[in-house]
């Protein structure tokens with residue numbers, strides 16, 4: 001099964017994608033994570049992307065399409081993938097359609113996680129993740145079971161994203177509304193769009209997504 005999780009920054013895409021990876025054996029393709037790895041590598045593309053991401057703007061379609069084209073053709077995607085953070089523009093969606101058609105791969109569901117802008121700043125400013133295994137947490141909404149220790153791997157180092165600050169969040173939300181929200185009518189027309197209530201608690205959102213996907 002192949003799906004797209006759509007929603008504004010902080011909607012819970014990464015959190016739910018991780019659960020679907022564990023529960024259904026799908027693979028999460030997060031373009032944000034891929035970009036952060038590219039930035040870490042210090043390559044020229046990484047340096048360009050770093051500045052754009054820190055401003056909360058979108059990296060060029062050209063770079064993003066090439067990145068997903070490479071990734072989606074790798075053998076581990078054959079059992080099904082979850083796109084998290086891609087596509088973010090109409091041009092990316094069109095390029096995705098074209099590559100999937102060529103690969104003879106079907107997109108089963110596009111799931112929109114609906115969340116009001118007002119709570120996204122809170123979601124994003126409390127977000128942190130385990131440096132070793134990447135599991136995501138929140139200061140108030142998804143606390144560590146034991147202070148200072150990752151529930152998943154026992155790691156004791158945690159990271160906060162540089163772009164998770166109030167100023168950058170407003171540019172990211174602006175980019176979402178201007179460039180990504182137009183994908184909702186696009187996918188509605190293509191017949192694959194379903195919505196879930198991203199304001200509900202994390203377990204309830206999982207239940208709603210599972211209901212869309214149907215039995216395992």
Ligand code: ADP
Pocket residue numbers: 007008009010011012013014015016123124126127128136137138139141142198199200201202205
């Ligand atoms: P996205 O990938 O869409 O940017 P994340 O999955 O990283 O969003 O979630 C943003 C933050 O909000 C994280 O700290 C996460 O723990 C928390 N979170 C995710 N889903 C919910 C939810 N349904 N209710 C409350 N907090 C949530």
Ligand code: ADP
Pocket residue numbers: 008009010013031032033035052053056057058059060064084085086087088092172
């Ligand atoms: P979030 O889910 O919180 O919005 P991501 O980790 O998906 O954050 O993305 C972080 C940043 O990486 C974005 O603000 C943007 O600069 C860049 N980015 C990620 N995916 C894309 C994409 N498909 N197109 C353009 N820029 C992207």
Ligand code: ZN
Pocket residue numbers: 130131132133134135150151152153154155
């Ligand atoms: Zn961990």
